[in-house]
Amino acid sequence: MISNRTRYLTQNVAKVLIWTAALLTIGVMMLILFQVLAEGLPVLHPRFFLDSPKNMGREGGILSTIVGTFALTLVAIVFAAPLGVGTAIFLREYTRETRISRIIRFGTDCLAGVPSIIFGLFGFVFFVIFLNMGWSILSGGLTLAAMILPTIISTAEEAIKTIPYTYREVSFSLGGTRWQTVTRTILPSAIPGIFTGIILSVGRSIGETAAVILTAGSSLVMPTSLFSPIRTMSVHFYILAREGISMEMAYGTGAALILLVLIVNTAANWLLNRYIRHRV
Template identity: 40%
Template sequence: MTNNLVIPAQQNPAASYSIYNRKTRISDMVLTALIYLCASVSILVLVGIMGYVFARGISQINVEFLTSVPSTIKGTFGIIGNIVNTLYIVIITLLIATPMGVGSAIYLNEYAKGGRAVRVIEFTTETLSGIPSIIFGLFGYVFFGTTLGLGYSILTGSLTLSLMILPLITRTTQEALKTVPESYRSGALGIGATKWYMIRTILLPSAMPGIVTGVILSIGRIVGESAALLFTAGSGYLLPKDFFGKILESGGTLTIQLYLSMQKAKYDQAFGIAVVLLVIVLAINGLAKFLSHKFNTEVKES
């Protein structure tokens, strides 16, 4: 009969290093408290900003504010024209930047061999994402507006914003493609699938949560941009008479109208627009979370 011997901790050095026997150090407690403090400050700042903006601007939100345009004759103020212009710029910018960004990421991740050229492209992409938006606006005004003759128009603003969000879509798509297991690639190629067929049917669906998240975050940047659009898209606020003709006309977004209202010392109008912008940003972030969770669930089930 075998006797189970219990070896004391003094005779078993491994037992003395067990995580159950470790003492809580004061430095660990201090760092933990600092982490919770920083998180609490971040939450309080967010709540404070949102609370102040909503308290100042919620009284301005009504049907007339959301469904009319500014009129000196009628004495009314509304932002429906700015909302429509914002939708124009978001849709056109995504139609231009999304295919280019996803295509660039596929090339860099799946076709280009690692080397100096790829490193240079990635470096320039990261540098492009750090350029101030006012410089993009200046370039867009000179190149798209003046050189190409597009003037102050929604198309000029959309082309400029496409350059701004292109690095974001490219990098997020690259990271999403890198998370796809290598076995998916080798398995598809092993059964005779072409590389493009493998990318189209396996890699892109698997990486879709990251791609969608990047696109939706790009929408948030488009909605919140003002400096670049002030130089390129102008400040027009009228509703479009021609759906496609509006693309070549001046169109001010919500952020531009907010800037103009602050410039004219119409603070109540500015805070009302700020409330609408906050609601849009919260909706975009919520949509990103929802779609990311949904795609992750579908990928796991498949």
């Protein structure tokens, strides 16, 4: 039998270790945030957001890269969200465990583990060259869509999985069709979970660099159509820093990127809470 002394000692050691882990994590995160914001915030004048880059980004602002980031992310979500949620609904509601559903699930699991540069290469070969879309918002957006699809499918599947079986049973027993059951009972309850997956994917799309640089290009010109090449904020940051163009502007872009992600997440949370409250 373990003595009480040992038990309390173990308990205290465990407490110290767990606190250390938590504090280290938070500390590192704060350090990164502090460093980027300390270097970047002084650059963030309103003009920085409203002007497009000049002289390769040494001067001016980052407006065209903000537009590029939003355009790319929007295209990615517009394609990936319906496809991903549709696949999740198919897997959970329209098919039982079959060879096909297992293959789809295995495929998405594999895709989820593929590094983004591989998606970039695929996008370059397939969208940019083979489909002749060139470096463009569309090529980049579709590449990102392929990259975030697994996340959306698996989070949506998880969300749908947690809906009690009785909702389906009741809906069917009241004469609901499968589609009505999905749209009127399952989706309304699963939307918070699905939405969370989509927001995660938005974050990944905004931050993605490797896949984007190969498929959307790095043009600083303000885009005019889906076929325009663009440079996103993260690509801008990467090029400014890596090519030694301007560390000052790089940090400014970084700080703006962090703020953008913060704003998107806050807005998403607010929307989600509103939805949950209004559903009674």
